[in-house]
Amino acid sequence: MRHFVIVGILIAILTPLIYLGIAANNVMPIQASVQALPVDWMWDMDAAAIAFLFSIIMVPLLYSLVVFRRRKGDTADGEHMEGNTRLEVTWTVLPLLVVTVFAYLGAYTLGETRIQAPDAMQIAVTAQQWDWRFDYPEGFSSNELHLPVNRQVVLRMQSLDVIHSFWVPEFRIKQDVVPGRTTEYRITPIRVGSYKVRCAEMCGTSHSYMERPVVVSSEAEYEAWVREQAAAAAALLAQGGPESGKALVAQNGCLACHSTDGSALTGPTWRGLFGSTVDLADGSRVTADEAYLAESVLDPGAKVVAGFAPGIMPKFSLTDAEVKDIVAYLETIK
Amino acid sequence: MRKFTKSALFRGLVWQLGGWFVGALILTGIRAVMGLPPFGLFFFSEPAWVFGGFIGVLSFIAGSGIANDWFKWAKGEPTPEHHADPPGWEKYFSVSLDHKVIGIQYTVTSLFLLVVGGSFALVFRTELAEPGMQFLSLQWYNTLMSLHGIGMIIGILLGVAGVMNYLVPMLIGAQDMAFPRMNAFSFWIAVPGVVLLLSSLALGGFDTGWTGYPPLSARGPVGTQMFFLGVFTAGWSSILGGLNLIATTLRLRAKGMTAFRMPILVWAAMATSIITLTATQLIGLSFQLVMFQRLLGMGFFDPAKGGNPVLFQHLFWFYSHPAVYVFVLPGLGVISELLPVFVRKPLYGYRWVAMSSIGIALVGFLVWAHHMFASGMNSYLQVPFMYSTLLVAVPTGVKFFSWVATVWKGKIEMPTPMLFVLGGIVVFLLGGLSGPPNATVATDLHLTDTYFIVGHFHDTIFGGYVFPFFAAIYYWFPKATGRRMNERLGKLHFWLMTPSFLILTLTMMRIGLLGMRRRIADYDPALGLSAYHVVMTICGFLIALSVAIFLFNLIRSIRQGERAEGNIWNSRSPEWQVPSPMPVHNFDREFEVVGEPYDYGLKDSQYTRFITEPREGESHQ
Numbered sequence: 001m002r003h004f005v006i007v008g009i010l011i012a013i014l015t016p017l018i019y020l021g022i023a024a025n026n027v028m029p030i031q032a033s034v035q036a037l038p039v040d041w042m043w044d045m046d047a048a049a050i051a052f053l054f055s056i057i058m059v060p061l062l063y064s065l066v067v068f069r070r071r072k073g074d075t076a077d078g079e080h081m082e083g084n085t086r087l088e089v090t091w092t093v094l095p096l097l098v099v100t101v102f103a104y105l106g107a108y109t110l111g112e113t114r115i116q117a118p119d120a121m122q123i124a125v126t127a128q129q130w131d132w133r134f135d136y137p138e139g140f141s142s143n144e145l146h147l148p149v150n151r152q153v154v155l156r157m158q159s160l161d162v163i164h165s166f167w168v169p170e171f172r173i174k175q176d177v178v179p180g181r182t183t184e185y186r187i188t189p190i191r192v193g194s195y196k197v198r199c200a201e202m203c204g205t206s207h208s209y210m211e212r213p214v215v216v217s218s219e220a221e222y223e224a225w226v227r228e229q230a231a232a233a234a235a236l237l238a239q240g241g242p243e244s245g246k247a248l249v250a251q252n253g254c255l256a257c258h259s260t261d262g263s264a265l266t267g268p269t270w271r272g273l274f275g276s277t278v279d280l281a282d283g284s285r286v287t288a289d290e291a292y293l294a295e296s297v298l299d300p301g302a303k304v305v306a307g308f309a310p311g312i313m314p315k316f317s318l319t320d321a322e323v324k325d326i327v328a329y330l331e332t333i334k
Numbered sequence: 335m336r337k338f339t340k341s342a343l344f345r346g347l348v349w350q351l352g353g354w355f356v357g358a359l360i361l362t363g364i365r366a367v368m369g370l371p372p373f374g375l376f377f378f379s380e381p382a383w384v385f386g387g388f389i390g391v392l393s394f395i396a397g398s399g400i401a402n403d404w405f406k407w408a409k410g411e412p413t414p415e416h417h418a419d420p421p422g423w424e425k426y427f428s429v430s431l432d433h434k435v436i437g438i439q440y441t442v443t444s445l446f447l448l449v450v451g452g453s454f455a456l457v458f459r460t461e462l463a464e465p466g467m468q469f470l471s472l473q474w475y476n477t478l479m480s481l482h483g484i485g486m487i488i489g490i491l492l493g494v495a496g497v498m499n500y501l502v503p504m505l506i507g508a509q510d511m512a513f514p515r516m517n518a519f520s521f522w523i524a525v526p527g528v529v530l531l532l533s534s535l536a537l538g539g540f541d542t543g544w545t546g547y548p549p550l551s552a553r554g555p556v557g558t559q560m561f562f563l564g565v566f567t568a569g570w571s572s573i574l575g576g577l578n579l580i581a582t583t584l585r586l587r588a589k590g591m592t593a594f595r596m597p598i599l600v601w602a603a604m605a606t607s608i609i610t611l612t613a614t615q616l617i618g619l620s621f622q623l624v625m626f627q628r629l630l631g632m633g634f635f636d637p638a639k640g641g642n643p644v645l646f647q648h649l650f651w652f653y654s655h656p657a658v659y660v661f662v663l664p665g666l667g668v669i670s671e672l673l674p675v676f677v678r679k680p681l682y683g684y685r686w687v688a689m690s691s692i693g694i695a696l697v698g699f700l701v702w703a704h705h706m707f708a709s710g711m712n713s714y715l716q717v718p719f720m721y722s723t724l725l726v727a728v729p730t731g732v733k734f735f736s737w738v739a740t741v742w743k744g745k746i747e748m749p750t751p752m753l754f755v756l757g758g759i760v761v762f763l764l765g766g767l768s769g770p771p772n773a774t775v776a777t778d779l780h781l782t783d784t785y786f787i788v789g790h791f792h793d794t795i796f797g798g799y800v801f802p803f804f805a806a807i808y809y810w811f812p813k814a815t816g817r818r819m820n821e822r823l824g825k826l827h828f829w830l831m832t833p834s835f836l837i838l839t840l841t842m843m844r845i846g847l848l849g850m851r852r853r854i855a856d857y858d859p860a861l862g863l864s865a866y867h868v869v870m871t872i873c874g875f876l877i878a879l880s881v882a883i884f885l886f887n888l889i890r891s892i893r894q895g896e897r898a899e900g901n902i903w904n905s906r907s908p909e910w911q912v913p914s915p916m917p918v919h920n921f922d923r924e925f926e927v928v929g930e931p932y933d934y935g936l937k938d939s940q941y942t943r944f945i946t947e948p949r950e951g952e953s954h955q
Contacts, residue, residue, distance in 0.1 A: 058763070092728060161549065
């Protein structure tokens with residue numbers, strides 16, 4: 001009986017200590033979204049269960065190792081205890097009940113993270129190796145995700161190539177971006193600040209670097225940023241020519257695979273490309289004129305450059321004017 | 335040396351390489367005739383490499399002679415019932431039908447792969463010590479990281495097979511496995527699989543992680559195909575081995591050994607074998623579909639052709655989640671088997687522990703989609719899979735409670751095997767307790783694909799497999815060799831490895847919560863995690879050092895260990911009632927089971943009793 005009392009006291013001491021060690025405030029990144037609250041609450045519940053279960057196993061185990069260890073010269077066997085059906089049933093049924101409660105809590109908190117606000121604003125997200133692009137309803141694209149604080153946003157996400165995953169640790173929630181379908185990511189930022197979206201699904205060579213800034217600002221600052229971006233984009237595209245092409249190239253994530261400095265990435269470099277003679281995979285050669293470059297942007301599989309794998313580059317849907325601007329930009333990279 | 339060049343291993347490997355080359359050449363010729371580009375980035379085209387790899391596996395089977403008896407039967411030629419093994423070390427390099435030799439072949443191959451996979455981890459762990467890329471390219475990082483994963487997994491599968499092959503026939507009083515030739519085949523087919531897997535290093539590597547999700551795996555270098563083909567080949571080993579073990583356990587038990595009088599490890603082996611026999615096909619299938627997508631343009635997982643990338647994940651995890659239980663169930667069986675010996679008390683609640691193994695195996699089939707909570711699968715699947723996942727806690731809890739009750743009021747001794755048993759319990763407890771946050775969906779959406787998961791599963795696999803595997807080696811080494819391993823080095827191994835490992839995995843979990851993603855070659859210094867990475871790298875090297883001490887101890891003890899031919903652990907188990915090492919057909923006389931297996935502390939109780947005289951000509955070696 002004495003043994004049980006001591007073990008009981010030790011469990012009562014150890015459980016809160018372990019819980020404090022793993023409770024949410026200490027170990028999680030800051031809470032920057034409404035959805036982080038139920039996640040952290042659930043983590044807290046899990047932490048409490050972990051602390052208790054850890055203690056009720058570890059305390060009697062370690063206690064036994066110290067108190068019941070074999071003394072020198074003792075060659076006797078231990079007490080012959082084969083089991084106790086009532087006890088076995090207890091430690092099967094009680095966990096079953098706890099598990100049921102946790103399943104309910106898990107479902108409940110999941111529901112909390114999914115609550116839809118009727119006025120949620122939509123932003124289209126395009127993921128590709130190894131970049132993020134954000135298309136705003138105001139008609140411009142950006143490689144930075146700017147969000148107003150305290151307003152729910154739905155990201156409608158698509159991938160151009162492989163599976164990626166949208167994760168901002170401070171927002172908690174993670175959602176894969178799967179080619180061939182649109183996945184949704186619903187978030188309500190509650191804290192002004194700068195964060196990063198980090199791709200969380202292995203997506204190839206430069207997976208580690210697939211990060212882009214996420215800026216949460218006040219409603220007014222956000223509106224100002226949107227106006228500025230929309231005006232700049234309109235001006236740039238209206239102007240046409242190489243500058244416009246350069247903007248399009250950046251928006252469409254081309255530079256993740258094509259360098260402008262001569263180094264070979266996943267795709268061929270653009271330096272000195274215009275007007276040069278290109279060896280193709282089927283053994284033929286072609287001059288990199290306007291027609292060839294335009295075709296390669298719109299239908300990359302038509303002529304694959306020797307030494308590069310086919311099927312990597314997605315088909316881009318751009319207007320003729322935009323393609324013309326891009327080709328004009330390529331011409332400037334000597 | 336001449337003996338080695340005549341061995342099945344050497345001939346098999348030479349034939350495999352020859353077959354590979356010839357096969358690739360044939361397909362290159364066919365491509366040339368068809369007007370397709372005959373050569374590719376790595377000299378041969380990808381289809382030629384794959385076709386050659388497949389022919390290489392068939393050549394290995396022919397060259398090593400593992401299927402010769404079956405060919406003879408097909409031709410109606412007689413074969414000896416049991417081939418005599420050559421004396422000395424050569425038998426380990428030749429095709430033996432003795433389950434003990436095959437068990438050791440498995441175990442050594444497993445240790446080899448674990449050392450290779452562990453070394454890869456050391457290399458990329460060193461790269462991770464500082465932010466920025468120091469000495470590895472991104473592609474090499476990804477390749478080593480992926481090969482660490484799959485190399486360890488196949489290494490563990492072979493180790494599990496080794497432990498079960500060596501012990502189960504012995505524990506149930508059988509002379510050998512039910513199908514000795516298939517047993518040999520199961521081991522040897524893994525060898526060309528391992529060769530294929532490692533060949534991916536030379537063919538551009540593969541950067542998909544061990545999960546090989548398409549579309550990424552449908553576009554990587556040729557090495558990806560070698561990864562798929564290697565796993566596909568080695569999978570045969572698991573399937574046939576599981577079938578054999580089930581047949582052996584059902585048919586070859588000693589007289590009087592009813593289901594609830596079997597040693598508890600046999601229950602665990604049975605549960606494991608049910609999984610390997612019925613689930614391994616799914617990983618083979620899913621990898622085969624990606625291979626065909628690459629080779630033949632069949633768009634199973636290509637959305638542009640109407641395929642579905644998420645379908646792959648379902649098929650993949652339908653095996654790969656239960657596979658985790660394949661790794662841990664035998665280890666948990668070893669823990670349950672050894673605890674009573676070292677606490678001198680019966681295993682508490684034997685029937686419940688036995689049933690919990692079966693329970694874990696069965697529930698394990700219903701939980702696979704918890705790996706996919708963030709994958710974009712239909713969201714109404716999340717809640718049922720959360721519930722089934724949490725249910726695993728119930729039978730697992732039964733095991734923990736029973737272990738604690740077994741230890742309670744025992745007379746506890748702590749030689750090296752017992753240390754590893756206890757270490758296994760503690761580490762597996764951490765692995766188990768870090769599980770529920772991954773099951774409750776909301777928290778998992780934060781934790782999935784981070785270092786938290788990496789820490790979680792390293793704990794489950796080390797606690798459920800690696801620690802008990804070491805315990806088993808220290809414990810049964812005398813049975814195999816008649817000598818025991820050095821106790822002092824064993825304790826050094828334990829006390830060096832355990833704290834390092836705990837610090838390593840707890841740090842992994844901590845930085846995962848803070849935002850460290852899985853499988854990244856480089857990390858953002860702004861996260862402020864650099865110091866943690868230095869600590870983890872140091873821990874990694876300490877673990878490697880402890881394993882080096884273990885290997886030194888193992889090799890040295892084969893010849894120089896202290897002689898230990900009797901029942902050195904004072905165990906009731908049948909294999910310890912006869913001198914070590916065992917003769918070819920195990921027990922030289924039959925025994926029957928007359929009591930419970932773990933009745934330590936019950937006066938005059940017996941588990942087994944010999945009922946025949948020693949057989950002629952099979953006396954102790």
